[in-house]
Amino acid sequence: MRKPAPLAFGHVSILHAIADGSRFGFDIMDATGFTSGTVYPALDKLESLGYVTSKWEDPRRARRDKRPPRRYFDLTDAGASALAAALTRYKNLKPVSLAAWRVRPSEG
Amino acid sequence: MSKRARNDSEGRHAERSLLTLLLAVIDAGRWLAPPSRRREWRRQWRADIWHESRWLDREAPGIGPRATLVRRTAGALRHAFWLRLHVRSLEMITHDLRYGWRMMLRKPGFTAAAVLTLGLGIGANVTMFSWVDAMLRRQLNGVPGFSSSPRLRCR
Numbered sequence: 001m002r003k004p005a006p007l008a009f010g011h012v013s014i015l016h017a018i019a020d021g022s023r024f025g026f027d028i029m030d031a032t033g034f035t036s037g038t039v040y041p042a043l044d045k046l047e048s049l050g051y052v053t054s055k056w057e058d059p060r061r062a063r064r065d066k067r068p069p070r071r072y073f074d075l076t077d078a079g080a081s082a083l084a085a086a087l088t089r090y091k092n093l094k095p096v097s098l099a100a101w102r103v104r105p106s107e108g
Numbered sequence: 109m110s111k112r113a114r115n116d117s118e119g120r121h122a123e124r125s126l127l128t129l130l131l132a133v134i135d136a137g138r139w140l141a142p143p144s145r146r147r148e149w150r151r152q153w154r155a156d157i158w159h160e161s162r163w164l165d166r167e168a169p170g171i172g173p174r175a176t177l178v179r180r181t182a183g184a185l186r187h188a189f190w191l192r193l194h195v196r197s198l199e200m201i202t203h204d205l206r207y208g209w210r211m212m213l214r215k216p217g218f219t220a221a222a223v224l225t226l227g228l229g230i231g232a233n234v235t236m237f238s239w240v241d242a243m244l245r246r247q248l249n250g251v252p253g254f255s256s257s258p259r260l261r262c263r
Contacts, residue, residue: 024156024159025152025156026156026159026160026180029180035180035183036179036180036182036184036186036187037183037185037186037190038183039183040183040184040187041186041190041194044190044191045194067155067158067159067162068154068158068159069155070152070155070159071148071151071155
């Protein structure tokens with residue numbers, strides 16, 4: 001079986017935010033700092049890859065609270081494995097000196 | 109009515125107007141989403157905007173968070189375009205297949221002629237190349253020096 005391609009940084013950030021407790025689009029935007037035009041397509045993509053699953057809130061409960069039901073996202077086992085693999089990949093990056101580029105501390 | 113109460117009332121009215129406007133943008137923008145995802149797209153965005161607006165009402169006064177909400181609502185249109193580009197291909201294939209099948213059923217004479225033409229064409233080609241293969245190419249395998257001949261060797 002073909003090994004799945006490594007996830008892009010944006011997708012890893014979104015999986016990380018979901019694993020950290022963010023469950024819906026606006027929450028994930030707040031956690032990652034990405035725009036809605038990035039987060040929502042990425043959630044659809046991750047769901048099609050099987051890394052994320054979504055569930056609509058019980059409409060009866062929402063109706064009782066007089067509000068529209070929300071769509072909640074959660075990690076799947078495959079998503080958790082992909083996130084763990086990506087975090088290991090980033091952890092293995094060796095530190096490099098950026099002195100030649102005169103990086104200011106706030107940017108570093 | 110005191111000045112503060114009047115300001116609160118005007119603020120709530122502006123808040124409701126903003127929410128109504130943003131929900132109207134979503135309602136209008138739903139036509140950008142592909143038909144198979146339109147209903148879910150609209151439902152998800154309306155719910156998220158509604159909840160965010162209510163949360164801003166309670167927790168975040170000021171123009172800044174509202175501007176962010178407007179920007180985020182604009183991202184819904186990008187999401188709809190993305191769905192249109194990525195969901196469309198599969199929908200188009202199934203749409204074309206269904207259309208082709210309906211046309212075949214509607215014009216059986218044309219369908220029979222097309223199938224017969226294709227069948228005869230494929231059959232004639234298979235027969236001809238099988239004959240060439242059996243009579244010429246395989247018989248030449250027995251000729252000494254055939255495989256090493258530079259003029260007949262397949263590259």
